[in-house]
Amino acid sequence: MRTASARLLAFAFVAATAASLAAQSSPATIGGPLPPLFPADNWWNQDISQAPVAAESTALINFINNGGTRRLHPDFGGIAGPNQIYGIPYVVVAGDQPKRQVQFYYASESDGVGQPFYPIPDEAITQPYWIEGGAPGNQSPGGDRHMLIVDKDNRRLYELFDLGWDGTKWTAGSGAFFDLQTNGRRPDGWTSADAAGLAILPGLVRYDEVYGPGEITHAFRVTVRATNNFYVWPASHVAGNNTAAPPNGTRLRLKASKDISGFPPEMQKIFRAMKKYGLIVADNGSDMYVTGAFDPRWNNNVLNPAFRGLNASDFEVIQLGWRGGSAPPPPACTPGTPTDLWATVNGYTVQLGWTPPAGVAGHLLDVGSATGLTNITSIPIPMPTTGLGGTVAAGRYYVRARAAMSCGVGAASNEVVVDVPSGCAVPTAPGTLTTSVSGRTVALAWGAAGSASAYMLEAGSAPGLANILNTNVGGARSIGGPVPPGTYYVRVRGRSTCGQTGPASNEAVVVVP
Numbered sequence: 001m002r003t004a005s006a007r008l009l010a011f012a013f014v015a016a017t018a019a020s021l022a023a024q025s026s027p028a029t030i031g032g033p034l035p036p037l038f039p040a041d042n043w044w045n046q047d048i049s050q051a052p053v054a055a056e057s058t059a060l061i062n063f064i065n066n067g068g069t070r071r072l073h074p075d076f077g078g079i080a081g082p083n084q085i086y087g088i089p090y091v092v093v094a095g096d097q098p099k100r101q102v103q104f105y106y107a108s109e110s111d112g113v114g115q116p117f118y119p120i121p122d123e124a125i126t127q128p129y130w131i132e133g134g135a136p137g138n139q140s141p142g143g144d145r146h147m148l149i150v151d152k153d154n155r156r157l158y159e160l161f162d163l164g165w166d167g168t169k170w171t172a173g174s175g176a177f178f179d180l181q182t183n184g185r186r187p188d189g190w191t192s193a194d195a196a197g198l199a200i201l202p203g204l205v206r207y208d209e210v211y212g213p214g215e216i217t218h219a220f221r222v223t224v225r226a227t228n229n230f231y232v233w234p235a236s237h238v239a240g241n242n243t244a245a246p247p248n249g250t251r252l253r254l255k256a257s258k259d260i261s262g263f264p265p266e267m268q269k270i271f272r273a274m275k276k277y278g279l280i281v282a283d284n285g286s287d288m289y290v291t292g293a294f295d296p297r298w299n300n301n302v303l304n305p306a307f308r309g310l311n312a313s314d315f316e317v318i319q320l321g322w323r324g325g326s327a328p329p330p331p332a333c334t335p336g337t338p339t340d341l342w343a344t345v346n347g348y349t350v351q352l353g354w355t356p357p358a359g360v361a362g363h364l365l366d367v368g369s370a371t372g373l374t375n376i377t378s379i380p381i382p383m384p385t386t387g388l389g390g391t392v393a394a395g396r397y398y399v400r401a402r403a404a405m406s407c408g409v410g411a412a413s414n415e416v417v418v419d420v421p422s423g424c425a426v427p428t429a430p431g432t433l434t435t436s437v438s439g440r441t442v443a444l445a446w447g448a449a450g451s452a453s454a455y456m457l458e459a460g461s462a463p464g465l466a467n468i469l470n471t472n473v474g475g476a477r478s479i480g481g482p483v484p485p486g487t488y489y490v491r492v493r494g495r496s497t498c499g500q501t502g503p504a505s506n507e508a509v510v511v512v513p
Helices: 004-020 056-063 265-276 300-308
Strands: 072-073 079-081 090-095 102-105 147-151 156-159 171-173 174-179 220-224 252-255 279-284 289-293 315-317 337-346 349-355 363-369 377-382 387-391 395-405 408-412 416-420 434-438 442-445 454-460 469-472 478-482 488-493 501-504 510-511
Touching: 056 315, 102 174, 156 501, 220 265, 265 300, 300 488, 337 395, 337 416, 349 416, 363 501, 434 510, 454 510
Parallel strands: 072 289, 090 147, 102 171, 220 279
Antiparallel strands: 147 156, 156 174, 220 289, 252 279, 252 315, 337 349, 349 387, 363 377, 363 395, 395 408, 395 416, 434 442, 442 478, 454 469, 454 488, 488 501, 488 510
């Protein structure tokens, strides 16, 4: 929990930074007043309160809830620790701020490649709080490391992902430029500094708006744990392959019927915006994490309980790709049906396969405890995979496959009944492992393991590791042969006919000269 003293320290830092730059003709500042962020008819500023609900709304909300109740979380705040902050800071610069060149590892989808293009303040190299996460550019603590820069004079927005200073130059994953006076969208298939290809800054919850006199007039950025293998307007980029998940660009709207009168007035303002402008899925992360700006004035004692007062079921998904007005809905489509679903069982190992219909993006495997049910699980399978295998607990399962496309999923295939036998005991630990070395020939022997039909031989370069060898040596309890020079840490484990592996024997150290 952040204290009042921590917030005062942060204020002191920001004030000191501003004072140190006062001698410059155009000082850069962290936070501060912003010009209008895009025209009033931009997708971030679009009133969606009357937009139609998506046919997939219930299924997508259920995915986000993930079998439970997923509550909202404010992904923003103030000071988290030394050189650590919550939320994404934004930097405001004047039109004459010097431009810097950035070297990208996603250069093909970035702007300003190979030229001085981004007005990054030099202070960001060594001073904290200019970049997401809080650490200065010359440190590499990990994380998304976004930097958002607004040229207030020319109304331009520059956004960078994974920004760092390597000692001689700025490097980043990707970078994007937005003219705040137009509704320019990234080219289809392109990312930005965000996975969905959208601008980040206009979707942040900002302190000045929440505690200012007016209403908030834009949508907010939100993440979910996984996204689909397609995107919908206004997004431009795919960053997932889960056919049960929301696609990038999905818009969630707080239901008009949700009573928010019991929340603090400023939190009601945030939630009113969620009813009118909604949330836009912009990246993979944690479910229902709403992104906001770093500001030392945020109070977690207000934010956290208020956000936890809402959950995913209080929201609905509006029609995917909806653009307002009389724009037609996405074209209807009917995915074909998988055929010839089959299953084999070997102990506790189950292998499934099927023949997919043409033109599908993926599949769902529905698993139930009785015919036609999906009460155990529904597993998304991306294309081109047309099979699935793994270890399954004992029991009887009823399994079907369905094909998935961007408009939904189709009818179920034939149903197969999968019987996984019970009563297969886990092997005990093998008897004492002994070793002998003659020149470069190594011989190993060990005692029997109860319930074992085979043995797994493990060898590693350090105690407990199996990074050199992990192989099934069959039912024999001895093995020998030539081995390269080195020191090996060796163990054996019993393996049952059902594929269960038991505990290891003693570990022997083998030194081959």
